[in-house]
Amino acid sequence: MLYAGIAWNADGYQVEVVDADGGRAMDPTHWGAERVPELTRWLGGEGRQPQDPCAVVLESTNGLVDGLLTAAGLDVYRADPHHLGARPDFGSVPALALAELARTGRAALAPLTAEGGGQSGRDADYHDGIRRAAPVETRLTEAGRCFRHGPRERRDIALTFDDGPDPRHTRQVLDILARYDVRATFFCVGLHVRALPDEVRRIVDAGHGLGNHTWSHPFLPDLTARQFRLQLDRTSEAFDRAVGQVPDVFRPPYGARTPETLTALLDSGPALALWDVDSWDWARPGPERITRTVLDHAGPGSLILMHDGGGDRHQTVEALPAVIEGLLARDLRFVRADELAGLPDRR
Ligand SMILES: [Zn+2]
Numbered sequence: 001m002l003y004a005g006i007a008w009n010a011d012g013y014q015v016e017v018v019d020a021d022g023g024r025a026m027d028p029t030h031w032g033a034e035r036v037p038e039l040t041r042w043l044g045g046e047g048r049q050p051q052d053p054c055a056v057v058l059e060s061t062n063g064l065v066d067g068l069l070t071a072a073g074l075d076v077y078r079a080d081p082h083h084l085g086a087r088p089d090f091g092s093v094p095a096l097a098l099a100e101l102a103r104t105g106r107a108a109l110a111p112l113t114a115e116g117g118g119q120s121g122r123d124a125d126y127h128d129g130i131r132r133a134a135p136v137e138t139r140l141t142e143a144g145r146c147f148r149h150g151p152r153e154r155r156d157i158a159l160t161f162d163d164g165p166d167p168r169h170t171r172q173v174l175d176i177l178a179r180y181d182v183r184a185t186f187f188c189v190g191l192h193v194r195a196l197p198d199e200v201r202r203i204v205d206a207g208h209g210l211g212n213h214t215w216s217h218p219f220l221p222d223l224t225a226r227q228f229r230l231q232l233d234r235t236s237e238a239f240d241r242a243v244g245q246v247p248d249v250f251r252p253p254y255g256a257r258t259p260e261t262l263t264a265l266l267d268s269g270p271a272l273a274l275w276d277v278d279s280w281d282w283a284r285p286g287p288e289r290i291t292r293t294v295l296d297h298a299g300p301g302s303l304i305l306m307h308d309g310g311g312d313r314h315q316t317v318e319a320l321p322a323v324i325e326g327l328l329a330r331d332l333r334f335v336r337a338d339e340l341a342g343l344p345d346r347r
Helices: 033-043 066-071 095-104 123-142 169-180 190-195 197-205 225-243 259-267 287-297 314-328
Strands: 002-009 012-018 029-031 054-059 075-079 156-164 185-188 209-212 271-273 303-307
Touching: 002 095, 012 033, 012 095, 029 033, 033 066, 033 190, 054 095, 066 075, 075 095, 123 259, 123 271, 156 169, 156 314, 169 197, 169 314, 185 190, 185 197, 190 197, 190 225, 197 209, 197 225, 209 225, 225 259, 259 271, 287 303, 287 314, 303 314
Parallel strands: 002 054, 054 075, 156 185, 156 303, 185 209
Antiparallel strands: 002 012, 012 029
């Protein structure tokens, strides 16, 4: 058995692998975010020596790779702050510390599954954060800077795709949207924007909207105010470098909120875009089920959550034509999320 730790930083992922005695089993490796599919195969044994199976540990501030790793059948665990030493303001603890935790402390960690999602086992912290954030959320809503849907009296609707851009699925989603000539919004993560700027350019050139979805898809209750600010700002900077524009909408990973994070949005920064229709596509229930879930719940003003990145999104791609056709048949008009919310056009 081998033990791997995956850390994230400003330019991708660092991976360390130790053996049963805690010695380095191989040299540390660096992976750009565009290479996560390849990293998944490598951790599965492809192209590495020794080829022994790996138990993998990643942090609760790294919510982008677990989807592919668990779908590939790997043994994946999430380490939460109380398992770890101090973390830098931007980045995770070193990969070697996570690999060592995989070797010695797995029993105390949360095992992740494809069905359970990256934040499984953290329900109490999730709901506590939302409850504590409620007063700030009310202030944001009153200022017109927090929304779950648009006006119900118009026939506007917004499709949104989170966790991309993705080297395979974003282009497939864009092709389908182009086929029907409809607009959508892509809530991208900074790690992927940095790694795949051409895909972001493709999104913008096709007239779609952009949203900020943090840098590394962290579980927000585990961040300090400063750590959150850096997740937000570094992602905006990556967008600016890629396409010369900064999104004016933000969506928190898993929909988590805390007073610290919402306070950061209060004075400046993007508006908070939640959703009122969850397609549940991330749980891969089958394309027919995804289509039915959306069509059963969507209506005028709906803000629909889907995913083009962060895992195997074949089912989303497969469901999308039927989703669009079903909504078009109801005479609904597809707009960007910022348009749905009536935000001023700053593009
Ligand atoms: Zn997400």
